[in-house]
Amino acid sequence: MRKITLGTSPLQVPVIAVGCMRILSLSLTEAERFIRTALDHGANFFDHADIYGGGTCEEIFAEAVGMNSAMREQFILQSKCGIRRGMFDFSKEHILSSVDGILKRLKTDYLDVLLLHRPDALVEPEEVAAAFDQLERAGKVRYFGVSNQTPMQIQLLQKYVKQPIIANQLQLSITNATMISQGFNVNMENGAAIQRDGSVLDYCRLHDITIQPWSPFQYGFFEGVFLDNEQFPELNRQINEIADKYAVRNTTIAIAWLLRHPARMQPVTGTMNLERLSDCCRASEIHLTREEWYAIYRAAGNVLP
Numbered sequence: 001m002r003k004i005t006l007g008t009s010p011l012q013v014p015v016i017a018v019g020c021m022r023i024l025s026l027s028l029t030e031a032e033r034f035i036r037t038a039l040d041h042g043a044n045f046f047d048h049a050d051i052y053g054g055g056t057c058e059e060i061f062a063e064a065v066g067m068n069s070a071m072r073e074q075f076i077l078q079s080k081c082g083i084r085r086g087m088f089d090f091s092k093e094h095i096l097s098s099v100d101g102i103l104k105r106l107k108t109d110y111l112d113v114l115l116l117h118r119p120d121a122l123v124e125p126e127e128v129a130a131a132f133d134q135l136e137r138a139g140k141v142r143y144f145g146v147s148n149q150t151p152m153q154i155q156l157l158q159k160y161v162k163q164p165i166i167a168n169q170l171q172l173s174i175t176n177a178t179m180i181s182q183g184f185n186v187n188m189e190n191g192a193a194i195q196r197d198g199s200v201l202d203y204c205r206l207h208d209i210t211i212q213p214w215s216p217f218q219y220g221f222f223e224g225v226f227l228d229n230e231q232f233p234e235l236n237r238q239i240n241e242i243a244d245k246y247a248v249r250n251t252t253i254a255i256a257w258l259l260r261h262p263a264r265m266q267p268v269t270g271t272m273n274l275e276r277l278s279d280c281c282r283a284s285e286i287h288l289t290r291e292e293w294y295a296i297y298r299a300a301g302n303v304l305p
Protein backbone atom coordinates (compact mmCIF):
# COMPACT_ATOMS: atom_id res chain seq x y z
CA MET A 1 0.00 0.00 0.00
CA ARG A 2 1.41 3.36 -1.06
CA LYS A 3 1.70 5.96 1.69
CA ILE A 4 1.31 9.72 1.79
CA THR A 5 2.06 12.36 4.38
CA LEU A 6 -1.11 13.49 6.14
CA GLY A 7 -1.20 17.27 5.81
CA THR A 8 1.78 18.94 7.44
CA SER A 9 1.98 16.27 10.15
CA PRO A 10 4.79 13.70 10.31
CA LEU A 11 2.16 10.93 9.96
CA GLN A 12 2.75 8.57 7.04
CA VAL A 13 -0.62 7.08 6.16
CA PRO A 14 -1.91 4.59 3.57
CA VAL A 15 -3.52 6.31 0.55
CA ILE A 16 -6.72 4.38 1.28
CA ALA A 17 -8.59 5.13 4.51
CA VAL A 18 -11.07 2.47 5.64
CA GLY A 19 -14.41 4.01 6.61
CA CYS A 20 -16.28 2.34 9.46
CA MET A 21 -19.69 4.02 9.11
CA ARG A 22 -21.28 0.80 7.87
CA ILE A 23 -19.52 -1.70 10.18
CA LEU A 24 -22.78 -2.06 12.09
CA SER A 25 -23.97 -4.41 9.34
CA LEU A 26 -21.31 -6.99 10.30
CA SER A 27 -21.24 -9.55 13.09
CA LEU A 28 -18.23 -9.36 15.42
CA THR A 29 -16.58 -12.27 13.62
CA GLU A 30 -17.19 -10.64 10.24
CA ALA A 31 -15.90 -7.32 11.54
CA GLU A 32 -12.73 -8.98 12.80
CA ARG A 33 -12.14 -10.56 9.37
CA PHE A 34 -12.85 -7.25 7.67
CA ILE A 35 -10.34 -5.33 9.80
CA ARG A 36 -7.75 -8.12 9.48
CA THR A 37 -8.13 -8.04 5.67
CA ALA A 38 -7.58 -4.28 5.67
CA LEU A 39 -4.43 -4.67 7.78
CA ASP A 40 -3.16 -7.43 5.48
CA HIS A 41 -3.36 -4.91 2.64
CA GLY A 42 -1.49 -2.30 4.67
CA ALA A 43 -4.70 -0.29 5.13
CA ASN A 44 -4.31 0.46 8.83
CA PHE A 45 -5.98 3.90 8.79
CA PHE A 46 -9.59 3.66 10.04
CA ASP A 47 -12.14 6.47 9.86
CA HIS A 48 -14.81 6.70 12.56
CA ALA A 49 -17.28 9.26 13.92
CA ASP A 50 -19.03 9.46 17.25
CA ILE A 51 -22.40 9.39 15.45
CA TYR A 52 -21.87 6.26 13.34
CA GLY A 53 -24.46 3.85 14.63
CA GLY A 54 -24.90 6.23 17.58
CA GLY A 55 -21.44 5.17 18.82
CA THR A 56 -21.98 1.47 18.18
CA CYS A 57 -19.62 1.39 15.17
CA GLU A 58 -16.67 2.43 17.33
CA GLU A 59 -17.63 -0.18 19.94
CA ILE A 60 -17.89 -2.96 17.37
CA PHE A 61 -14.50 -2.02 15.93
CA ALA A 62 -12.75 -2.15 19.32
CA GLU A 63 -14.51 -5.30 20.40
CA ALA A 64 -13.87 -7.10 17.10
CA VAL A 65 -10.10 -6.58 17.32
CA GLY A 66 -9.98 -6.98 21.10
CA MET A 67 -8.39 -3.53 21.37
CA ASN A 68 -5.76 -3.07 24.08
CA SER A 69 -2.74 -0.84 24.58
CA ALA A 70 -0.31 -3.50 23.34
CA MET A 71 -1.93 -3.67 19.92
CA ARG A 72 -3.02 -0.04 19.62
CA GLU A 73 -0.02 1.16 17.60
CA GLN A 74 -0.75 -1.02 14.61
CA PHE A 75 -3.80 1.17 13.94
CA ILE A 76 -4.07 4.79 12.88
CA LEU A 77 -7.41 5.87 14.30
CA GLN A 78 -9.36 8.93 13.20
CA SER A 79 -12.75 9.94 14.52
CA LYS A 80 -15.04 12.94 14.28
CA CYS A 81 -17.33 14.94 16.48
CA GLY A 82 -19.56 17.99 16.29
CA ILE A 83 -22.83 16.58 14.93
CA ARG A 84 -25.69 16.28 17.39
CA ARG A 85 -29.34 15.51 16.85
CA GLY A 86 -30.85 18.60 15.18
CA MET A 87 -27.74 20.75 15.51
CA PHE A 88 -24.00 21.08 15.13
CA ASP A 89 -21.90 21.76 18.21
CA PHE A 90 -18.28 22.93 18.27
CA SER A 91 -18.45 24.14 21.87
CA LYS A 92 -15.48 23.29 24.08
CA GLU A 93 -17.66 21.27 26.39
CA HIS A 94 -19.12 19.17 23.58
CA ILE A 95 -15.78 18.54 21.86
CA LEU A 96 -14.18 17.42 25.13
CA SER A 97 -17.02 15.15 26.18
CA SER A 98 -17.29 13.68 22.66
CA VAL A 99 -13.62 12.74 22.63
CA ASP A 100 -13.92 11.09 26.03
CA GLY A 101 -16.81 9.02 24.67
CA ILE A 102 -14.89 8.09 21.52
CA LEU A 103 -11.81 6.98 23.49
CA LYS A 104 -13.95 4.88 25.80
CA ARG A 105 -15.76 3.18 22.93
CA LEU A 106 -12.57 2.58 20.92
CA LYS A 107 -10.86 1.32 24.12
CA THR A 108 -7.83 3.55 23.59
CA ASP A 109 -6.03 6.39 25.36
CA TYR A 110 -5.56 8.49 22.26
CA LEU A 111 -6.83 9.32 18.78
CA ASP A 112 -4.34 9.87 16.00
CA VAL A 113 -6.65 12.36 14.29
CA LEU A 114 -9.79 14.19 15.38
CA LEU A 115 -11.94 15.92 12.75
CA LEU A 116 -14.71 18.44 13.33
CA HIS A 117 -17.49 16.74 11.39
CA ARG A 118 -19.66 19.50 9.89
CA PRO A 119 -19.49 23.31 10.28
CA ASP A 120 -21.33 24.78 13.27
CA ALA A 121 -22.85 28.22 12.50
CA LEU A 122 -22.47 29.10 16.18
CA VAL A 123 -18.79 28.16 16.33
CA GLU A 124 -16.64 30.24 18.62
CA PRO A 125 -13.15 29.45 17.40
CA GLU A 126 -11.60 30.47 20.71
CA GLU A 127 -13.50 27.58 22.31
CA VAL A 128 -12.29 25.15 19.66
CA ALA A 129 -8.75 26.37 20.32
CA ALA A 130 -9.13 25.80 24.06
CA ALA A 131 -10.56 22.31 23.47
CA PHE A 132 -7.77 21.33 21.06
CA ASP A 133 -5.10 22.60 23.48
CA GLN A 134 -6.57 20.61 26.33
CA LEU A 135 -6.88 17.45 24.23
CA GLU A 136 -3.34 17.78 22.93
CA ARG A 137 -1.87 18.49 26.38
CA ALA A 138 -3.67 15.48 27.85
CA GLY A 139 -2.31 13.28 25.05
CA LYS A 140 -5.84 12.38 23.98
CA VAL A 141 -5.53 13.64 20.37
CA ARG A 142 -2.33 13.87 18.31
CA TYR A 143 -3.51 15.78 15.20
CA PHE A 144 -6.54 17.80 14.19
CA GLY A 145 -8.59 18.36 11.05
CA VAL A 146 -12.02 19.21 9.73
CA SER A 147 -14.68 17.83 7.45
CA ASN A 148 -17.00 19.55 4.96
CA GLN A 149 -15.42 22.97 5.56
CA THR A 150 -14.75 25.84 3.18
CA PRO A 151 -11.40 27.65 3.01
CA MET A 152 -12.80 30.62 4.95
CA GLN A 153 -14.16 28.41 7.71
CA ILE A 154 -10.75 26.78 8.01
CA GLN A 155 -9.02 30.17 8.08
CA LEU A 156 -11.36 31.40 10.77
CA LEU A 157 -10.47 28.38 12.89
CA GLN A 158 -6.76 28.79 12.19
CA LYS A 159 -6.84 32.37 13.42
CA TYR A 160 -7.27 30.92 16.92
CA VAL A 161 -6.30 27.25 16.79
CA LYS A 162 -2.53 26.83 17.01
CA GLN A 163 -2.43 23.21 15.80
CA PRO A 164 -2.36 22.90 12.00
CA ILE A 165 -5.51 21.61 10.29
CA ILE A 166 -4.09 18.59 8.48
CA ALA A 167 -7.14 17.10 6.74
CA ASN A 168 -10.47 18.13 5.26
CA GLN A 169 -12.89 15.26 4.60
CA LEU A 170 -15.19 16.20 1.70
CA GLN A 171 -17.74 14.49 -0.52
CA LEU A 172 -15.98 13.70 -3.79
CA SER A 173 -16.50 11.00 -6.40
CA ILE A 174 -16.50 10.76 -10.20
CA THR A 175 -20.20 11.68 -10.20
CA ASN A 176 -19.86 14.39 -7.57
CA ALA A 177 -16.81 16.31 -8.69
CA THR A 178 -18.07 19.87 -8.42
CA MET A 179 -14.83 21.00 -6.78
CA ILE A 180 -12.96 19.87 -9.89
CA SER A 181 -15.52 21.10 -12.45
CA GLN A 182 -15.56 24.59 -11.02
CA GLY A 183 -11.86 24.87 -11.74
CA PHE A 184 -12.47 24.23 -15.46
CA ASN A 185 -15.43 26.57 -15.86
CA VAL A 186 -13.93 29.75 -14.46
CA ASN A 187 -16.17 32.76 -14.79
CA MET A 188 -18.56 31.06 -17.22
CA GLU A 189 -22.35 31.30 -17.31
CA ASN A 190 -23.02 27.55 -16.95
CA GLY A 191 -23.92 25.72 -13.74
CA ALA A 192 -20.52 24.05 -13.43
CA ALA A 193 -18.95 27.48 -12.89
CA ILE A 194 -20.85 28.05 -9.65
CA GLN A 195 -18.54 28.50 -6.67
CA ARG A 196 -19.94 25.97 -4.20
CA ASP A 197 -16.96 25.53 -1.94
CA GLY A 198 -14.73 28.62 -2.15
CA SER A 199 -12.09 26.80 -4.22
CA VAL A 200 -11.51 24.26 -1.49
CA LEU A 201 -9.44 22.01 -3.72
CA ASP A 202 -6.87 24.66 -4.56
CA TYR A 203 -6.92 25.97 -1.00
CA CYS A 204 -6.16 22.55 0.47
CA ARG A 205 -3.31 22.05 -1.98
CA LEU A 206 -1.89 25.48 -1.19
CA HIS A 207 -1.96 24.80 2.55
CA ASP A 208 -0.95 21.11 2.48
CA ILE A 209 -4.28 19.95 3.87
CA THR A 210 -5.04 16.39 2.79
CA ILE A 211 -8.45 15.99 1.16
CA GLN A 212 -10.17 12.78 2.21
CA PRO A 213 -12.93 12.09 -0.36
CA TRP A 214 -15.91 10.45 1.35
CA SER A 215 -18.50 8.25 -0.38
CA PRO A 216 -16.24 7.64 -3.38
CA PHE A 217 -18.81 5.31 -5.02
CA GLN A 218 -22.04 7.19 -4.32
CA TYR A 219 -23.94 9.57 -6.59
CA GLY A 220 -26.11 12.29 -5.04
CA PHE A 221 -26.32 12.30 -1.26
CA PHE A 222 -26.22 8.53 -0.54
CA GLU A 223 -28.58 7.83 -3.46
CA GLY A 224 -26.72 4.73 -4.57
CA VAL A 225 -23.60 3.44 -6.27
CA PHE A 226 -22.84 4.62 -9.81
CA LEU A 227 -20.88 1.50 -10.73
CA ASP A 228 -22.89 -1.12 -12.67
CA ASN A 229 -25.80 1.30 -12.55
CA GLU A 230 -27.87 1.64 -15.71
CA GLN A 231 -28.37 5.35 -15.02
CA PHE A 232 -24.69 5.84 -15.97
CA PRO A 233 -24.20 3.76 -19.15
CA GLU A 234 -21.41 5.79 -20.75
CA LEU A 235 -19.50 6.15 -17.50
CA ASN A 236 -19.64 2.42 -16.82
CA ARG A 237 -18.63 1.58 -20.39
CA GLN A 238 -15.59 3.84 -20.06
CA ILE A 239 -14.59 2.59 -16.61
CA ASN A 240 -14.99 -1.05 -17.68
CA GLU A 241 -12.83 -0.51 -20.76
CA ILE A 242 -10.03 0.94 -18.62
CA ALA A 243 -10.50 -1.78 -15.99
CA ASP A 244 -10.02 -4.43 -18.72
CA LYS A 245 -6.81 -2.76 -19.83
CA TYR A 246 -5.32 -2.94 -16.31
CA ALA A 247 -6.93 -6.34 -15.60
CA VAL A 248 -8.67 -5.02 -12.50
CA ARG A 249 -12.31 -4.48 -11.52
CA ASN A 250 -14.29 -1.28 -12.00
CA THR A 251 -14.13 -0.65 -8.23
CA THR A 252 -10.34 -0.27 -8.49
CA ILE A 253 -10.60 2.24 -11.34
CA ALA A 254 -13.11 4.44 -9.45
CA ILE A 255 -10.58 4.84 -6.62
CA ALA A 256 -7.61 5.12 -9.01
CA TRP A 257 -9.39 8.11 -10.61
CA LEU A 258 -9.33 9.96 -7.28
CA LEU A 259 -5.75 8.94 -6.57
CA ARG A 260 -4.60 10.20 -9.99
CA HIS A 261 -5.34 13.77 -8.95
CA PRO A 262 -2.06 15.40 -7.92
CA ALA A 263 -3.58 16.80 -4.70
CA ARG A 264 -2.48 13.48 -3.09
CA MET A 265 -5.90 12.67 -1.67
CA GLN A 266 -6.78 9.88 0.74
CA PRO A 267 -10.18 8.40 -0.29
CA VAL A 268 -12.30 6.96 2.52
CA THR A 269 -13.94 3.74 1.36
CA GLY A 270 -17.20 2.45 2.79
CA THR A 271 -17.51 -1.12 1.56
CA MET A 272 -17.83 -3.91 4.10
CA ASN A 273 -17.24 -6.55 1.41
CA LEU A 274 -13.80 -8.20 1.61
CA GLU A 275 -13.36 -8.54 -2.13
CA ARG A 276 -14.37 -4.95 -2.81
CA LEU A 277 -12.08 -3.75 -0.02
CA SER A 278 -9.20 -5.58 -1.73
CA ASP A 279 -10.20 -4.02 -5.07
CA CYS A 280 -10.10 -0.56 -3.46
CA CYS A 281 -6.63 -1.24 -2.05
CA ARG A 282 -5.35 -2.36 -5.46
CA ALA A 283 -5.97 1.18 -6.73
CA SER A 284 -2.85 2.21 -4.83
CA GLU A 285 -0.80 0.47 -7.58
CA ILE A 286 -2.64 1.96 -10.59
CA HIS A 287 -1.58 5.23 -12.16
CA LEU A 288 -4.12 6.28 -14.79
CA THR A 289 -2.89 8.18 -17.82
CA ARG A 290 -3.98 11.77 -18.36
CA GLU A 291 -6.13 10.57 -21.29
CA GLU A 292 -7.87 7.97 -19.09
CA TRP A 293 -8.51 10.41 -16.26
CA TYR A 294 -10.14 12.93 -18.62
CA ALA A 295 -12.08 10.23 -20.48
CA ILE A 296 -13.68 9.11 -17.20
CA TYR A 297 -14.43 12.70 -16.22
CA ARG A 298 -16.17 13.35 -19.56
CA ALA A 299 -18.01 10.00 -19.51
CA ALA A 300 -19.68 11.07 -16.27
CA GLY A 301 -21.47 13.75 -18.31
CA ASN A 302 -19.07 16.58 -17.62
CA VAL A 303 -18.40 18.90 -20.53
CA LEU A 304 -15.04 20.60 -20.93
CA PRO A 305 -15.32 24.25 -21.91
Ligand SMILES: NC(=O)c1ccc[n+]([C@@H]2O[C@H](COP(=O)([O-])OP(=O)(O)OC[C@H]3O[C@@H](n4cnc5c(N)ncnc54)[C@H](OP(=O)(O)O)[C@@H]3O)[C@@H](O)[C@H]2O)c1
Pocket: 018, 019, 020, 021, 022, 047, 048, 117, 147, 148, 169, 170, 213, 214, 215, 216, 217, 218, 225, 227, 251, 268, 269, 270, 271, 272, 273, 276
Ligand atom coordinates in the same frame (compact mmCIF):
# COMPACT_ATOMS: atom_id res chain seq x y z
N1 LIG B 1 -17.26 13.35 6.68
C1 LIG B 1 -18.48 13.06 6.31
O1 LIG B 1 -19.39 13.92 6.36
C2 LIG B 1 -18.80 11.67 5.84
C3 LIG B 1 -20.06 11.37 5.30
C4 LIG B 1 -20.29 10.07 4.87
C5 LIG B 1 -19.30 9.10 4.98
N2 LIG B 1 -18.10 9.42 5.53
C6 LIG B 1 -17.01 8.40 5.63
O2 LIG B 1 -16.79 7.89 4.34
C7 LIG B 1 -16.87 6.46 4.37
C8 LIG B 1 -17.39 5.99 3.06
O3 LIG B 1 -18.74 6.39 2.86
P1 LIG B 1 -19.76 5.48 2.07
O4 LIG B 1 -19.89 4.18 2.73
O5 LIG B 1 -20.98 6.27 1.80
O6 LIG B 1 -18.91 5.30 0.71
P2 LIG B 1 -18.89 4.38 -0.55
O7 LIG B 1 -17.63 3.61 -0.51
O8 LIG B 1 -19.13 5.30 -1.69
O9 LIG B 1 -20.15 3.40 -0.46
C9 LIG B 1 -20.07 2.14 0.14
C10 LIG B 1 -21.39 1.45 -0.05
O10 LIG B 1 -21.55 1.16 -1.45
C11 LIG B 1 -21.77 -0.23 -1.61
N3 LIG B 1 -21.19 -0.72 -2.87
C12 LIG B 1 -21.89 -1.36 -3.85
N4 LIG B 1 -21.10 -1.63 -4.88
C13 LIG B 1 -19.87 -1.19 -4.57
C14 LIG B 1 -18.63 -1.21 -5.25
N5 LIG B 1 -18.50 -1.75 -6.48
N6 LIG B 1 -17.57 -0.67 -4.66
C15 LIG B 1 -17.68 -0.12 -3.44
N7 LIG B 1 -18.85 -0.07 -2.72
C16 LIG B 1 -19.94 -0.60 -3.29
C17 LIG B 1 -21.12 -0.88 -0.41
O11 LIG B 1 -21.73 -2.12 -0.18
P3 LIG B 1 -20.84 -3.38 0.28
O12 LIG B 1 -20.49 -3.13 1.68
O13 LIG B 1 -21.75 -4.53 0.09
O14 LIG B 1 -19.65 -3.41 -0.63
C18 LIG B 1 -21.46 0.14 0.68
O15 LIG B 1 -22.79 -0.06 1.14
C19 LIG B 1 -17.74 6.15 5.58
O16 LIG B 1 -17.50 4.86 6.10
C20 LIG B 1 -17.32 7.23 6.54
O17 LIG B 1 -16.15 6.81 7.20
C21 LIG B 1 -17.84 10.69 5.95
